[in-house]
């Protein structure tokens with residue numbers, strides 16, 4: 001696994017990833033949701049924290065259930081954890097026109113949100129002669145991905161048809177590849193009648209191993225939309241059990257509804273598993289609750305260094321557009337880090353960063369690669385020197401939290417950490433990293 005990790009590039013800005021905090025957060029969430037189990041969402045390079053660091057650390061701590069959004073993410077994760085890891089990997093966002101056999105071969109499970117996606121999964125199962133595991137993703141109110149009621153009708157009918165077909169994957173390909181629902185049933189009967197000459201039974205092309213839905217407003221505890229979605233899910237789940245009694249019998253059936261906010265606020269937590277992302281990274285999904293109040297510790301510390309310190313006279317401007325002019329003689333400190341590293345330009349003249357435990361304002365526009373701080377006149381800002389470490393994102397005490405950045409940038413903390421760009425090395429620190437010999441520095445480049 002370590003071999004798959006990227007080498008650090010030596011970037012000035014680095015994201016330290018505290019794997020001990022990560023594992024603590026995972027245990028906190030797991031304890032909150034028990035007896036439901038934790039499925040770790042590590043999409044978008046583990047929300048900017050580096051899947052190469054996060055997934056193996058969680059795996060080493062005993063976690064086996066992972067989710068990502070896309071097929072390339074799922075394939076990369078499968079390769080990272082290795083073919084014999086025993087990990088379950090689910091992804092749910094893909095083009096049904098794409099070749100999904102890579103998923104079938106790697107045992108990657110697919111969230112199904114359209115009849116077209118189900119056909120693609122069936123095609124992948126048939127093309128490989130194996131079974132593609134699928135989770136039926138139900139739209140219970142979010143209106144984003146997931147099966148609508150009429151799409152669910154089509155999917156149920158298709159799965160019933162499929163169950164009636166001959167169970168030989170190769171035979172099914174030959175006899176019913178282009179068959180309609182009606183003739184497929186006939187073909188099933190015919191195959192039973194000629195069992196002596198049929199191929200040995202093989203697995204069905206698809207198997208339902210999960211039912212899932214996603215909440216719209218779980219970050220607002222008590223919101224009636226969540227109650228509505230829970231009711232709709234129960235109704236649809238009951239219907240699936242009635243209409244697909246065999247399909248839902250898998251003993252490893254995974255029923256997942258809750259994202260982090262639902263996992264941390266609903267009582268009881270619905271489903272067999274929760275799909276938790278942001279909470280694992282020590283970031284609060286709630287507007288009015290901090291990570292600390294939830295017992296979570298931020299995993300990422302984003303650091304940089306002071307690359308220049310200079311005296312400037314009163315009236316001097318800072319950065320493009322000269323949108324800031326200092327009122328008195330002062331000192332500017334130049335810090336590596338800009339929107340090319342994922343720091344939103346809008347934070348210029350709004351945000352601050354920490355040096356030596358003290359906050360200094362970001363003045364003028366944030367550029368692609370660098371930003372300027374007004375550190376005050378020599379007597380005041382004199383303790384800042386070239387080479388000093390700058391905490392750009394910390395836990396709110398060490399440096400500004402992702403929530404503070406989100407406020408300055410009129411967005412959410414999820415976006416702040418996820419957008420930290422590939423130019424920034426991710427360096428693993430923590431119990432696991434400290435006990436390992438040699439340089440454990442790893443960079444994320446995805």
Ligand SMILES: *Cc1c(COP(=O)(O)O)cnc(C)c1O
Nearest residue numbers: 041214259260261275276277278
């Ligand atoms: C991103 C995502 C999650 C994880 O949500 P968090 O709020 O980060 O826990 C769960 N399910 C789906 C479908 C998602 O897209």
